[in-house]
Amino acid sequence: MTDPSLHPFVKGHGAENDFVILPDPDGRLTLTPADVVRLGDRRTGLGADGVLRAVRCAAEPEAAAMREAEWFMDYRNADGSLGAMCGNGLRLLARYLVDAGLHRPGALLIATRAGTRRVHVPDDHTGPVTIDMGRPRLSGAGGIQVTAAGRTWPAIHVDMGNPHAVVFLEDLRLAGDLRTAPIVTPAAAYPHGATVNFVATRGPHHLQLRVHERGVGETRACGTGACAAVAAARVHQPSPAMAVDYTADLPGGRLHIVVRPNGAMDLTGPAVITAQGTVSLALPSGPGLPAGARGQRRSEASESDPLRRSRAAHTQG
Numbered sequence: 001m002t003d004p005s006l007h008p009f010v011k012g013h014g015a016e017n018d019f020v021i022l023p024d025p026d027g028r029l030t031l032t033p034a035d036v037v038r039l040g041d042r043r044t045g046l047g048a049d050g051v052l053r054a055v056r057c058a059a060e061p062e063a064a065a066m067r068e069a070e071w072f073m074d075y076r077n078a079d080g081s082l083g084a085m086c087g088n089g090l091r092l093l094a095r096y097l098v099d100a101g102l103h104r105p106g107a108l109l110i111a112t113r114a115g116t117r118r119v120h121v122p123d124d125h126t127g128p129v130t131i132d133m134g135r136p137r138l139s140g141a142g143g144i145q146v147t148a149a150g151r152t153w154p155a156i157h158v159d160m161g162n163p164h165a166v167v168f169l170e171d172l173r174l175a176g177d178l179r180t181a182p183i184v185t186p187a188a189a190y191p192h193g194a195t196v197n198f199v200a201t202r203g204p205h206h207l208q209l210r211v212h213e214r215g216v217g218e219t220r221a222c223g224t225g226a227c228a229a230v231a232a233a234r235v236h237q238p239s240p241a242m243a244v245d246y247t248a249d250l251p252g253g254r255l256h257i258v259v260r261p262n263g264a265m266d267l268t269g270p271a272v273i274t275a276q277g278t279v280s281l282a283l284p285s286g287p288g289l290p291a292g293a294r295g296q297r298r299s300e301a302s303e304s305d306p307l308r309r310s311r312a313a314h315t316q317g
């Protein structure tokens with residue numbers, strides 16, 4: 001008799017930003033914030049910056065308007081909160097779909113809470129994967145400041161389908177140890193929090209970053225963060241001979257961003273599957289869960305999670 005709480009998983013990373021993929025083609029899995037917190041725990045779980053539930057669009061109410069895609073990426077941050085978009089995670093999900101024979105190599109359309117994204121997976125099963133990340137939005141949310149390690153700097157707001165604040169520093173060590181979240185003001189600019197990217201310019205085509213991710217903490221890399229940094233650099237240091245291809249170096253590896261004439265960005269980087277197996281989704285009884293990680297049924301999570309509430313309000317608008 002197999003344990004009904006066991007569920008298949010795939011583990012992997014993009015530039016050491018790591019994820020657990022939970023295949024759920026028919027949308028039968030109820031994934032609570034507590035499940036995600038436990039899966040992401042690097043001692044009592046599998047360890048990950050995020051969890052990606054892979055569900056066919058036909059079986060996912062959130063993907064009802066995105067039927068041009070076959071699969072939906074249900075992205076969750078390590079703290080259990082919902083995320084709209086994840087560049088490193090989407091490359092890994094596309095690699096999984098091709099390697100598992102669920103999609104042919106080449107171009108895939110994958111739905112996310114930030115809309116559909118086109119991904120290109122080479123048929124050699126190991127080469128870098130490219131995502132059309134769409135156009136960054138730099139609405140004139142001025143006056144944004146970021147405080148970390150006792151210092152405050154101006155920041156540039158960039159929306160990559162998820163919210164980013166970008167700070168330019170001469171020396172990335174000035175950001176401190178990033179063990180606590182940088183403070184972004186005014187708080188009203190990011191009612192649901194933001195990923196903070198500290199960027200050093202190493203040349204007209206070359207950026208170096210450290211990232212403190214919303215709902216996670218400092219990660220080894222961030223795909224949407226690297227794109228946000230390029231978008232901000234083109235505003236922060238515009239030049240007549242503006243580069244169109246950029247290298248972004250992060251602690252976990254190197255990402256490449258190409259800015260197309262229409263302003264959309266192609267993000268290219270590694271997508272490495274490191275393990276697969278089955279994992280128990282039974283919540284441990286008693287203590288051991290972080291405070292506030294009370295298990296919730298997905299329907300409850302949708303009410304309590306601002307991202308889904310704000311999106312619902314948007315679609316009802």
Ligand SMILES: N[C@H](CCC[C@H](N)C(=O)O)C(=O)O
Pocket residue numbers: 017077082083084085086087088089162163195213214215216219221222223224225
């Ligand atoms: N690691 C992801 C970003 C996740 C952002 C997420 N933490 C959020 O709440 O928006 C990436 O590669 O783009």
